[in-house]
Amino acid sequence: MLRSVSGSQLTCTMPERILIVEDDARLAEMLSEYLGGAGFRVAHVTLGTTALEYLGVEPCDAVVLDLMLPDMDGLDVCRQLRTKFDTPVLMLTARGDATDRIVGLELGADDYLPKPFAPRELLARLRAILRRRTNGTAAERSLCFGRLEIDRSARTVCLDGTARTITSYQFALLVALAENAGRVLSRETLMDLVKGETLEAYDRSIDVHISRIRAEIEDDPKHARRIITVRGAGYVFAKAQD
Amino acid sequence: MSHLHTRFFVTLIGSLAAFALGGIVMWHVDDGSPVVHAVHGFLIFPCLALCITLATWPLTRRLTKRLERLERAVESLGAGNLSARVAVEGRDEVARLAQSFNRSAQRIEELVCAHKRLLANASHELRTPLARVRIGIELMGESADAERKAGLEQDMAELDQLIEEILLASRLDALAEPNAEEDIDLLALAAEECARYRDAQLDGIAVDYRGDPRLLRRLLRNLLDNAQRHGLAPIDMRIERDGACVVIRVSDCGPTIPADQTRHLFESFHRGPATKWNGGAGLGLSLVRQIAHRHGGMVEYRATTPHGNSFVVTLPLPNRANRCGVTTP
Numbered sequence: 337m338l339r340s341v342s343g344s345q346l347t348c349t350m351p352e353r354i355l356i357v358e359d360d361a362r363l364a365e366m367l368s369e370y371l372g373g374a375g376f377r378v379a380h381v382t383l384g385t386t387a388l389e390y391l392g393v394e395p396c397d398a399v400v401l402d403l404m405l406p407d408m409d410g411l412d413v414c415r416q417l418r419t420k421f422d423t424p425v426l427m428l429t430a431r432g433d434a435t436d437r438i439v440g441l442e443l444g445a446d447d448y449l450p451k452p453f454a455p456r457e458l459l460a461r462l463r464a465i466l467r468r469r470t471n472g473t474a475a476e477r478s479l480c481f482g483r484l485e486i487d488r489s490a491r492t493v494c495l496d497g498t499a500r501t502i503t504s505y506q507f508a509l510l511v512a513l514a515e516n517a518g519r520v521l522s523r524e525t526l527m528d529l530v531k532g533e534t535l536e537a538y539d540r541s542i543d544v545h546i547s548r549i550r551a552e553i554e555d556d557p558k559h560a561r562r563i564i565t566v567r568g569a570g571y572v573f574a575k576a577q578d
Numbered sequence: 579m580s581h582l583h584t585r586f587f588v589t590l591i592g593s594l595a596a597f598a599l600g601g602i603v604m605w606h607v608d609d610g611s612p613v614v615h616a617v618h619g620f621l622i623f624p625c626l627a628l629c630i631t632l633a634t635w636p637l638t639r640r641l642t643k644r645l646e647r648l649e650r651a652v653e654s655l656g657a658g659n660l661s662a663r664v665a666v667e668g669r670d671e672v673a674r675l676a677q678s679f680n681r682s683a684q685r686i687e688e689l690v691c692a693h694k695r696l697l698a699n700a701s702h703e704l705r706t707p708l709a710r711v712r713i714g715i716e717l718m719g720e721s722a723d724a725e726r727k728a729g730l731e732q733d734m735a736e737l738d739q740l741i742e743e744i745l746l747a748s749r750l751d752a753l754a755e756p757n758a759e760e761d762i763d764l765l766a767l768a769a770e771e772c773a774r775y776r777d778a779q780l781d782g783i784a785v786d787y788r789g790d791p792r793l794l795r796r797l798l799r800n801l802l803d804n805a806q807r808h809g810l811a812p813i814d815m816r817i818e819r820d821g822a823c824v825v826i827r828v829s830d831c832g833p834t835i836p837a838d839q840t841r842h843l844f845e846s847f848h849r850g851p852a853t854k855w856n857g858g859a860g861l862g863l864s865l866v867r868q869i870a871h872r873h874g875g876m877v878e879y880r881a882t883t884p885h886g887n888s889f890v891v892t893l894p895l896p897n898r899a900n901r902c903g904v905t906t907p
Contacts, residue, residue, distance in 0.1 A: 360706045366713040373717075404702045430705035452708035452738055455716040518770075518791075519763040520784055564773045569784060572766040574773065576795065 352397040352466055356380045357387040357413065358428070359406050367400070370455050371462070382406070384413035391421050398466055400458075403429040403440070411439055418444035424465040428453070447480065454578060456496055457483050463497045479514045482577035484553055484562065486514050493553065500552040505530065506545050510553075513563060518575035520566050546571060585637060585670070593633035597626050644672050648679060660687040697745055704741045708734060743861040746796065747846060750868045762787050762794060764824060765817050771798040772815055778802055782817030785824045788896050789873050797869040798826070800862035801889050805830040809887055823875075826891040834881040843879055866891065 354376045358364040361382065368378040379394070381387045384405045391399070399417065403410030414425055427440045430451040440448055446465045449458055460483040467487070468478055479486040485494045491507055493500045502510065512529035513521065521529070523542045550557040564572050601622075647664055654662035663683060666676045715722075715730050764785045772778040787794075798815070805813040809830025816827040835843065842848045846864040863877075866889070870877045875893035882888050 360710070363706055363710045363713070366710055366717065370713055370717060404698070428709075430702040430709075451702075451705040452712045452734070455713050518766050520766045520769065559773075559776060561773050564769045566765060566769045567779075567781060569765060572763075572769045574770045575767075575791075576770060 351375055351377045353377045353379065353394070354398050354400060354462070355387060355390060355394075355396040355423075356400045357384065357405065357410075358382070358400070358402040359404070360402075367455075367458075371459070374459055376462075384408040384410065387413060388416055388420070391417065391423060395421075396423055397469070398424045398426065398462060400426050400428060400462070401445070403427055411443060414440060414443045414445050424469050426458075426462055426465060454483070457578065460485065460494070460497050464494075479511075481514065481517065481562070481574070484577060486511060495553055502549055502552055503545075506549050509542070509545055510549050513571060513573035517573045520569045520572045522570035526571065586634070589633050589637055590630065593629040594626075596633070597629045600625065600629075641672065644676075648672070648676055651679060651683075655683050655686070660690055693748075697749055701741070701745055705738075708738055708741070740861075743800075743865060747861055747865055747868065750865070750872065758790050758792065759788050760791050762789055762791050764794070764826075767791065767795060768798055768815055768817050768826070771795065771802060774799070775802055775806055775813065777806070777811035778813040778815060780815050780817075782815075783819065785817055785819060787824055787893065789893070790869075793869045793872065797866050797891065800866050801826070801828040801891070804828075804862050804866075804889070805832075805887070808832060820892070822895050824893050824895060826893070827888060829882060829886060829888040831886045834885050835879065835887060840879050840881075844877065863889075 354371055356364050356367055356371075356378060358367065358380065359382045364380045364382070368380055371378050379390065379396070381390055382405075384407050387399070387401070390396075401410050401413060401417075405413065410427065410429070414427065417423065417425060424446040425444070426447045426449060427445045428449055428451055429440070446468070447461050449461060461480060464478060464480055464485045477487065477489040479488065483496050486492075487494075488511060491504070493502060493507065493510065508530040509526060512526055516529075526542055546563055547557070550560050550563055553562055554560050562574050562577055564574060566572055644667060651662045651664040660683070663680050664676045666673050666680070711730075711734055715727055715734070718727060764787045765780075765782055768782070769780055772780040802813060802815065805828055809832030812831065814827075814829045816825075816829075818825050818827070844863050844867040845860075847860040848864070849860040867877050870891050870893065873893050875891060877889060877891045880888045880890055
């Protein structure tokens with residue numbers, strides 16, 4: 337089965353085409369509506385074999401691939417897709433098994449999202465992999481944590497696909513924290529990691545810079561969930577973010 | 579000779595016959611002197627033992643080798659290698675035991691695979707509708723009542739957590755999968771989880787620990803969830819070292835749990851005689867115990883005076899379990 341939904345958002349450039357490979361028709365329909373509303377042209381297929389045939393005749397900009405399909409395993413689809421096309425793949429899975437994620441990423445999937453996912457996170461991740469493709473940026477240069485994307489080469493920070501403004505020093509601090517996500521970094525270690533970056537004249541305190549970064553990237557800066565203060569130890573950048 | 583006891587019997591008869599033959603030969607060379615009689619008497623039992631030993635040695639050695647192979651296969655299966663099988667040699671009792679082991683191992687492997695498939699399918703079938711609901715909430719747009727929308731999101735998050743806990747408990751119970759271990763900064767992991775709760779405070783020292791980050795995150799979250807649901811703020815989490823162990827302590831200021839209830843605390847689906855339902859399916863603490871055991875550790879409840887509750891998880895640092903004093907079932 338193949339359905340198409342046109343994006344309602346007017347854009348100057350050609351809308352990007354997304355192929356959804358999902359056997360649950362209602363979920364696919366809702367995803368199509370959501371992504372269509374975000375400005376994408378969306379096609380939907382229910383089978384892995386149909387997806388591979390479809391990509392052969394209708395090139396797409398990205399594939400949203402469910403891992404459990406009726407005719408073949410999503411990992412097999414990903415493997416075959418990778419050998420024939422260079423279309424970015426975002427895997428969706430409901431298995432909740434870390435092995436799937438690891439195997440999927442090793443097979444060449446660009447990103448992975450467990451069900452049930454926040455639609456805004458799907459959108460942010462989809463935009464991130466499309467941007468990487470357009471800019472020719474290597475995936476390693478971009479750090480994605482939930483709805484937050486840090487592009488190290490373009491030196492940009494996006495939350496929900498919207499660019500956030502931080503200074504060069506704050507960007508270096510954020511990258512240092514993000515590259516060590518899941519580890520407590522003391523203020524001294526942080527200063528060492530960003531050594532060489534030009535400090536702003538008006539304030540040299542790490543704490544002040546952190547609070548300014550929080551103001552840009554936290555949903556509620558007063559109750560930080562991305563950059564967390566550990567009393568007497570330093571800061572930790574959360575590994576698991578929504 | 580398909581039966582072991584027949585082979586033993588035949589071997590024994592053979593060795594006795596050989597001994598009797600030797601005796602007859604010796605009898606013929608007997609010249610009647612008392613010395614020869616004494617020698618015959620002295621040698622008779624060692625010769626008998628030697629004959630039996632020589633005759634039965636190859637048989638017993640072959641038998642014990644086959645039993646050793648079978649033992650290794652049983653141990654391998656018990657350690658989680660579900661494809662462990664043993665070669666069937668001959669048609670005797672040991673061969674039939676090997677066949678029986680192979681059949682049982684095959685059945686266990688099929689059951690575990692079926693269980694894995696069931697878990698994967700259940701996860702898929704339950705989470706896909708949840709994904710639909712979540713997108714549905716988002717598609718409601720700005721026109722929807724914000725409070726109702728937030729309530730739906732909260733309900734959905736609770737349902738998602740319940741599904742996650744049921745599936746995880748089932749997986750930990752049934753499958754002997756090894757932990758996906760990584761080096762973890764336990765203080766950082768605890769900080770991430772505490773940040774999810776407005777009333778939770780963290781204190782402690784940095785501890786590098788090797789364990790399964792997904793399971794340990796679940797352990798910390800369940801302890802905090804439990805304190806928030808059933809205790810009173812403030813909730814304190816402490817991470818500390820105690821000799822060769824790392825100790826995670828989560829305390830709250832809620833009413834102390836009655837002594838007769840504490841022994842059921844870590845049982846699945848135990849909820850206690852709460853006057854009001856505080857949510858949860860009674861799986862949280864049971865999972866905490868399962869995860870602690872998988873890491874070679876333990877969890878215990880301690881009432882604090884004059885009121886308050888404390889849950890203490892003790893995990894041995896790698897290769898130090900025997901110096902930690904942790905005993906797990």
